[in-house]
Amino acid sequence: MEVHEYKRDEWIIREGMRPDYLYYVIEGKAKIYLTYQNGKVSLINFINAHDYIGEMELLHEVYYTKGIQATSKLICFAIPLHHCRKRLLEDTTFLRELTKFLSMKATKMAEKYSQSLSFPLENRLADFILQTADGEIYKEKHVTVCDFLGVSYRHLLHVLVQFCEKGYLEKEERHYSIRQNDALHRLADVLKNK
Amino acid sequence: MEVHEYKRDEWIIREGMRPDYLYYVIEGKAKIYLTYQNGKVSLINFINAHDYIGEMELLHEVYYTKGIQATSKLICFAIPLHHCRKRLLEDTTFLRELTKFLSMKATKMAEKYSQSLSFPLENRLADFILQTADGEIYKEKHVTVCDFLGVSYRHLLHVLVQFCEKGYLEKEERHYSIRQNDALHRLADVLKNK
DNA sequence: CCCGAAATAGGAGATATCTCATATTATTAT
DNA sequence: ATAATAATATGAGATATCTCCTATTTCGGG
Structure with a gap:
């Protein structure tokens, strides 16, 4: 496991490029961006301390990776996927933790979606x-x-x-x-x- | 594990009432509803075969339960939470499966959210x-x-x-x-x- | 078979939100 | 310090979407 540090405005993951790590944010903030064909850019969500980054790519072979940009200095753990993927996916404690994280993420997005329409x-x-x-x-x-x-x-x-x-x-x-x-x-x- | 069957228009879970089971849909379709204070009702998503229902309540002690209504005859497995929660949360295969399900759910909602705004x-x-x-x-x-x-x-x-x-x-x-x-x-x- | 409820249909006017254009003021890099 | 770039402001007109209203049609239950 490595510790990575990013400066404000630096890209942690570039849109469309599969990351090599699973990140866990220790400190700092970031934004998730998605670009549409017509050039429209959508800010999908904020990322804060204790959030994961790159968990989608850990779980899915095929996935369109969104862009992630630090909005402040950001420090995170970085776990190399090629080396740890298998072990992570067999670790009950990790999976339970990730499940909770994902369920909250899904709930929050559903809420935001519904609110934005209503x-x-x-x-x-x-x-x-x-x-x-x-x-x-x-x-x-x-x-x-x-x-x-x-x-x-x-x-x-x-x-x-x-x-x-x-x-x-x-x-x-x-x-x-x-x-x-x-x-x-x-x-x-x-x-x-x- | 039990097998439950619901008729069209029947409520599988009533909004605000914690379910006693984790459901896995074998066949049929359903809708997820959320009601706002002002009476507005929002159709958040559709549920199809191979989706889970009640996974949020499995994971979180505190959670506002959304209403789920069958839109066709619906058949599902029903796993009693009080009896199986602990074992489920320690089962790697199940957790990995649930993680994938939740990650897709989160991704889909994020997409819909972003699209609805854009x-x-x-x-x-x-x-x-x-x-x-x-x-x-x-x-x-x-x-x-x-x-x-x-x-x-x-x-x-x-x-x-x-x-x-x-x-x-x-x-x-x-x-x-x-x-x-x-x-x-x-x-x-x-x-x-x- | 009939009735009431739900679904469909469309008019008219109001409101939320967008696009474009144009200044002015911060911020950043050189 | 200067020039370029990003952010803030604001006007004006267009469009997307909503609310309210009123008919007509469809459909499920007695």
Whole structure:
């Protein structure tokens, strides 16, 4: 097992290229990207500490590999597949761990899918702001957020302006401050199931 | 292990109620539903032969259970959790199998999520029609389809009418016939990654 | 065979979201 | 420090999609 370290913006896996390792993230963050034929790029999900990378390629001989890019310094264990695949796939503890990880991943994606179809940006953005805010400071990059929530930059701005006009947020220098937590919560709660 | 049989429209698992079994579908089809607070119902996915049901509850103590309803006669194995959970979670062959199943599920959901955000109904419907058509006959129920693709009934109709006007489909008595396979393919191919 | 519920169908207007165009301001590399 | 690049902003018009309404048709149960 090796320890790999990546810098911000470095590609851990390039789209379409099978990785040689199974990674386990110790520290740092990354993004999963997918490119469509027409050039559209979709930010599928975020990766955080304790997530696996490359588990799909461990399990499936044939798989279209998505691109993974570090968004901060990222440190991970890297387990060489050619050497360890067989042993990993026979290790009960590892399999049980991986099963849990995958089941959560599947659940989360299903949730996101369903929510994206069922609710306008207003609700999903409120949820996203609450989830990513640091105290009452929200300062995600707009470009990333609109990739993640799957809306145009223009529309994201539009809804943010609405939030400000309604007094939910207040725009400061280089970030937004949450002014009405409860209002955002009300919008975000609509996403929860009964 | 028991064999359970469900009739069309029967609920295999009711939303919010933890199931007592892990199911493995031998034959038949089902749908996974989720209800939101505001009453909106979302059809999350279809279940087919060789899929598992209840695997989330096997793995997680705390989990909001989604509703699962048979759409045809459905026959499955039912493995009582209270009796077998421990043994299942120590069985390498089973875990490896479940891991593969879950990884495909996660991948599929991620794909659907990303596609739903990136493309209009036109493309997603073309793909859906090609995937569910029996030869050149398409005859899914509109109500189900709009739940699945996450659009309103009205809008689904609208796009179907367009397809007919463009000559891609032709409406017959109680179904649609595919007239221009290639045109639909061109629309559906946009969903594929590069 | 009849009835009520579910499914289909389509009009009309509202809203969410997109595209394109154009400035201005940060950030990064040289 | 400068120039190039990425990110932020905003207007205006187009389109995708929704909601509400109202008929008509189909279908399963008594």
